[in-house]
Amino acid sequence: MILKKILPIVLLLFTALSFAQPHKEKREQIKQLKVAFLTTELSLTTEEAEKFWPIYNAFDEKQFEIRHDKMRGFMKRMDAESVNKMSEKEAAALLAQMEDTEEKMFQLRKKLNSDLRPIIGSVKILKLKKAEDDFNRKLIKQIKEKRK
Structure with a gap:
């Protein structure tokens, strides 16, 4: 129980430190923090973790x-x-490209869910989504606080 309260604080401190490093190192450190956060939040068994992480890591890389x-090209x-x-x-073409990219993101998430369902079940997939959202919110909050 104490670990669940302390871990997010430790994660945020490490995240804050990571922003002083080059971009690739920051991304790796954030990834490590995310892995620790998700592992804690999902309470994966050893067997689940062995099957979960290769699938999730492949999803995360493709999503990135x-x-x-x-999306960066679109935003420019x-x-x-x-x-x-x-x-x-030109606007119609760009909009079509953006919709295609959003569809790819949706299909990627859908595939992740179907790949993970037999491994961790639907409840833990929902917990995964919540944990990802929580982690991202904490990360954004930390970045905003760092900029102030």
Whole structure:
């Protein structure tokens, strides 16, 4: 019980320290913190963990690739000046690309759920989603506090 209260605080402290490091090192450290956080929140058995982590890590890498490679490109083209200068045809093409990327993200999550269901069950999949959201909220809060 104490571990559940202390672990998030420790995770946030390590996260704060990670922002002084180069980008790749920060990403790795955040990933390690996320693994620790998810492991605690999901209470995975050894057998579950052995099967869960390879599937989840592959999902996480693919998700990162989609978000950062494709979405970053979209966001660069979405500043106010660029949008105002786009033709209707260009905007429609960009919107179609964005929808395609969002669909890929949805299908990726759907595949993760179907791959994990026989391993950890539906309840732990819901706990996973909640734990991911909680971790992301804490990380964003920490970043905002760091910037102040």
